[in-house]
Amino acid sequence: MSAEAPALELRGITKRFGPVVANDRVDFDLRRGEVHALLGENGAGKSTLMSILYGLYHPDEGEILVDGEPVKVDSPSRAIELGIGMVHQHFMLVPVMNVTENIVLGGEPRSRGGLLDVREGARRVKELSERYGLAVDPDAVIEDVTVGQQQRVEILKTLYRDARILVLDEPTAVLTAQEAGELFEVLRALKQDGVAIVFISHKLNEVLDIADRVTVLRRGRKIDTVPIEGATEQSLARLMVGRDVLLQVDKADRSAGDPVLEIEDLNVLDDRDLEAVRDVSLTVRAGEIVALAGVDGNGQHELVEAIAGLRGARSGSVKIAGQEVLGSGVRGTSDAGVAHIPEDRHLRGLVLDFTLAENLALREYHREPFSKRGWLNIGRINTRARELLREYDVRGGSPGALASSLSGGNQQKVAVAREIASNPSLLIAHQPTRGLDVGAIEFVHKRLVGERDAGRGVLLVSLEFDEVRSLADRILVIYEGRIVGEFPPDASEEELGFAMTGGGAGQTA
């Protein structure tokens, strides 16, 4: 029997948190040598299910079978023993140690004297990395290598412990498009070798690209398991959300008006006092969406901070509707008409322990009618919050609810609602859909286009090709802090990718 048994089987897994059922009789099976995608919206129960598999939670009902044998996974160390490896979204690496040390940590090879056998460790790491095309420098220190390489180290860590079942929790969320492509090569090599892979994601195109089968979860229940043949982005999105989803944004042609943002020869330093933005000049007009495309870490972060008044500039000029705002700080810039959906809603976009009403007031609490002579007008703040929560369809949100109690998509809606409600002339949207599921992405995209149609200027900073091309009226590509080219929205992925990796540098700059 065990010869045909799947590498892993979850039967009727139910997990309750108090009155809430996170997983409701979920079945899941995984064959050797396949990539099985686990798809679902935020909060659908994917992470709970995988936490149960990895021994972080104990299921209330149901059983787990590895190679046909019922097992009890009561801790991560037991999971590792069973050959289950997990690569979390947030890497669990020691930044000051090198690659080899991180990989052997916890299972260090010892020489006869009981000392750490560095050479043996390095040899095995090298062997594994060559076998699966996981190129890393075994002696590099973790904090010096890229996010993509750190992820390889995480994968190597599981392989070093002889994992035959590999769980990847949204592995591409932190990767560039190119790194994601490289990851897929690695996964294919692992597949060839008989490793069974669970691939958690909510990016439909990736699932179609890499998976053999797809299991869709919605609100804790398994909806269906389908083979990848015959599946489309539309069909998967429908399974996931439970209705038809607009994957492409309807966008009418519209002629742009007067400039709302004019940047000239802007130079900005990063936190380490290195040049991050170099001689950038760009213009955003009323009624257009200008996308700033680029690989992460090419100066987008510093550029946005400089425009929003969060970071000083070394030289240059930033004008909002003709008014110089450089040096006027966040408050001054905001008062001049700039709203900013930040790239990290937990770090900046929200105060998670504030109520929704308090969060919605963050941008305008100091203005009338929300406060007067230093006294808050709680009534007005709550009324406005109630209106915005309804208008933006924030589910589960009353003005008095804490922001931390909302799901990611609804949290982002709160941040978006607040920024748009401040009635800006320029809206900066920095990775506004990062980490959101298709339903929430659709909503944010519609709002951005709506604001454009309402005559605002929108500066969209994004790492996603699809997002950039479907939303933008013009695409500017940033590479190493310089604008290296301008493209129309119908530019091909190849053209953009070439420019984003420095291919066009020197010609158009």
Next chain:
Amino acid sequence: MNESREPAEVEGGGQGLAGEPAAGEVAATPAARMAAYIRGGGVVVPVLTALLAFLLGGVAVLLVGKDPISTYEAIWEGTGLQWVFPWTTGEDRDLAALNLQQTLIITTPLILTGLAVAFAFRAGLFNIGGQGQFIVGSIAAVWVGSEFAGMPGFLHIVLAILAACLAGAFWAGIAGGLKATVGANEVVSTIMLNYTAIFLGLYLFGLGGPLQNDREPSIPVSNDVVESARLPVFWGDPILQGLHIGLFIALGAVVVFWFLLNRTTTGYEVRAVGLNPEAARYSGMSVAKNYVLVMAVCGLFAGLAGSLDVLGWQFRIATNDIQVGYLGFFGIAVALLGRNTASGTVAAALLFGALLSGTSQRNLDPTVFPPELATNLTYILQGLVVLMVSADVLVLGLLRRGRGLVSRRGRPSRTAEEAEA
């Protein structure tokens, strides 16, 4: 407590976003953790905390070979709290009234030193300097109160109190300013400023010091606060140390504290800075400005405490008092047990005020428990409370994880269901 942690630091870097909401997320600042603590468990947990502290305190009593129950009974007698019961009559009632006046005299400054710590906590800061701020406040009050004899009483009192508030605000403001400008950890600077304040007092009132009293050059004590600058006594005999109106001033400060935090833009900024400094900065608030402001307000509360103590019943400061003073330090336990809220601070201050008064040598029967050990019992209880408050954040977390209410990984699933409902 997480004193060594820099509140301005936000953990998690830029990766906290992708994927499930709040998965594996840890509250960013001590204040954020404190906020989680405040909203969990209502009043049940602090009451349990206090009870557990008393239980362990009882064990300490057992260890010295005394009976914990009769000891606590004797302490209760000493607090005078039975005065509130209508069945306490006759001589018992008179004695209870006297004791309760003493309890409330100590509760008054404790409320304020508690606020001085609580307000800082709400902004994500640790004010360990309540004692120093209390001392400079009392120095300012005793100086103004003992000079300028012949000034109209009301004006004199107001001036003395104002001087104390400003002195405390300035003293704490130094720590706030250092944090805002060079990033000095306020825990270290406020502790250092405690010593500075102590030695300042020792110098000023010590032998040959500039503020030493004019009559007895051999006694290191200040001049007395003049009769007209003393706070009026509204309950009990002024000769027998009756209860002065400072209690109402302290309660007024509690109301100010609540309104300031919950109804003003300043308080809104303070709370935002405390819970997420990075989001506050992004919203256009000046985090540095808030640090200075918050510390100054804390110092103001502690300085006010010092002035009420001096103008209400001490009337003078001896160098001894400065060295053994503890009301500022007790503010930390008061704030922690009171969960940094207005009403909680009042309740916790009353508890510690009652303990301090109930265990004082004057009140406790030496046959039940040696009075020289009794005050130490109070310190033991105080220490236990601080320990347990720090620990029960943990306990609460575990409790809720078990029930899955706010369990970190369970949260996304719950919200999805809620959204549906």
